[in-house]
Amino acid sequence: MRVLIGGGSGFVGRELTRLLRNKGHQVTVISRQPGPGKITWGELESHGLPPCEGAVNLAGENLMNPLRWWNESYKKDLFSSRIDTTKTLAQAIAASSSPPHSWVLVSGVACYKPSLTAEYTEDHEWTPFDLFSNLVKEWEASALLPENVAKITKQVVIRSGLVLGRDGGAMKQMLPAFWLGLGGTLGSGTQPFPWVHASDLAGIIAHGLEPPTDPPSTSPQVFNGVAPALNTNYEFTKELGKVLRRPTVLPVPVIALNALMGSERAVVLSQGQKVIPKRTLEAGFQYKYPDLTSALKEIVGN
Numbered sequence: 366m367r368v369l370i371g372g373g374s375g376f377v378g379r380e381l382t383r384l385l386r387n388k389g390h391q392v393t394v395i396s397r398q399p400g401p402g403k404i405t406w407g408e409l410e411s412h413g414l415p416p417c418e419g420a421v422n423l424a425g426e427n428l429m430n431p432l433r434w435w436n437e438s439y440k441k442d443l444f445s446s447r448i449d450t451t452k453t454l455a456q457a458i459a460a461s462s463s464p465p466h467s468w469v470l471v472s473g474v475a476c477y478k479p480s481l482t483a484e485y486t487e488d489h490e491w492t493p494f495d496l497f498s499n500l501v502k503e504w505e506a507s508a509l510l511p512e513n514v515a516k517i518t519k520q521v522v523i524r525s526g527l528v529l530g531r532d533g534g535a536m537k538q539m540l541p542a543f544w545l546g547l548g549g550t551l552g553s554g555t556q557p558f559p560w561v562h563a564s565d566l567a568g569i570i571a572h573g574l575e576p577p578t579d580p581p582s583t584s585p586q587v588f589n590g591v592a593p594a595l596n597t598n599y600e601f602t603k604e605l606g607k608v609l610r611r612p613t614v615l616p617v618p619v620i621a622l623n624a625l626m627g628s629e630r631a632v633v634l635s636q637g638q639k640v641i642p643k644r645t646l647e648a649g650f651q652y653k654y655p656d657l658t659s660a661l662k663e664i665v666g667n
């Protein structure tokens with residue numbers, strides 16, 4: 366199968382590219398920069414969709430970009446980098462004379478309202494309540510294909526939790542502090558901590574790329590891209606400390622987190638949701654890292 370991956374040069378994209386190439390598939394990345402094995406977003410707009418059986422969008426300005434202050438221009442870029450690229454790819458699919466059989470968007474679990482008790486499956490009906498839930502709403506809406514194309518192309522949305530892997534993402538930013546013994550719970554630590562190992566997220570995306578067995582439904586299939594283990598931030602912190610053999614006794618107060626990250630953005634760490642991958646499990650997806658111990662051991666190399 367030939368797969369086109371928007372933002373395929375990033376953390377999740379590199380993992381997905383590895384997995385797909387190992388399975389014998391061909392990958393072309395859509396990027397802002399030209400290069401071997403890549404096309405640019407401009408080329409996609411001017412030349413249309415290259416021949417492919419699967420398409421994925423992973424492009425987006427990083428939410429934890431250490432080089433940027435949290436301000437209106439950053440927020441604008443978070444929205445436009447996701448929504449404009451998703452729209453461009455969806456429009457190219459819709460305009461193609463031979464659209465792919467599958468089109469996968471990876472969005473986030475921020476659509477589910479943070480709660481210590483509520484449990485969210487993919488069946489949960491939600492309406493936006495803050496900045497990030499509004500982002501997910503607009504992002505997912507921008508992926509929708511017109512009905513005539515949706516009868517040919519299966520639409521899949523994967524709502525990802527925090528992606529844990531050795532090659533980038535949150536772990537790369539957190540590990541130095543934990544190695545130094547400076548890691549600790551964020552706030553009280555009781556908040557749920559929805560996470561997924563990068564290799565499992567790549568597997569869920571690859572599953573989503575498989576050709577449909579029945580004629581596709583015209584609305585997207587939604588899958589929660591999280592591990593089945595429900596953990597809190599406290600459990601994550603203690604497990605990481607255990608795997609690294611480092612103390613984790615210094616909690617980070619929410620007030621410090623808010624000052625450092627901006628309170629609007631800090632909610633992704635200081636609060637959380639219990640997210641259940643009900644449909645992902647029902648679809649028969651087998652996790653390699655269903656629990657924190659196995660995931661963190663793989664990541665820190667013990």
Ligand SMILES: NC(=O)c1ccc[n+]([C@@H]2O[C@H](COP(=O)([O-])OP(=O)(O)OC[C@H]3O[C@@H](n4cnc5c(N)ncnc54)[C@H](OP(=O)(O)O)[C@@H]3O)[C@@H](O)[C@H]2O)c1
Nearest residue numbers: 372374375376377396397423424425426427446525527528
């Ligand atoms: N990592 C996580 O924990 C996590 C959790 C939930 C959801 N997600 C979502 O999953 C997707 C992939 O995540 P990731 O961690 O792999 O992302 P990433 O590495 O931060 O970025 C992916 C790619 O997006 C492109 N990009 C960056 N800034 C852009 C901009 N301003 N405009 C257009 N393109 C831009 C870059 O590709 P080029 O430089 O080649 O253009 C980059 O390689 C993202 O949409 C993210 O929101 C990630």
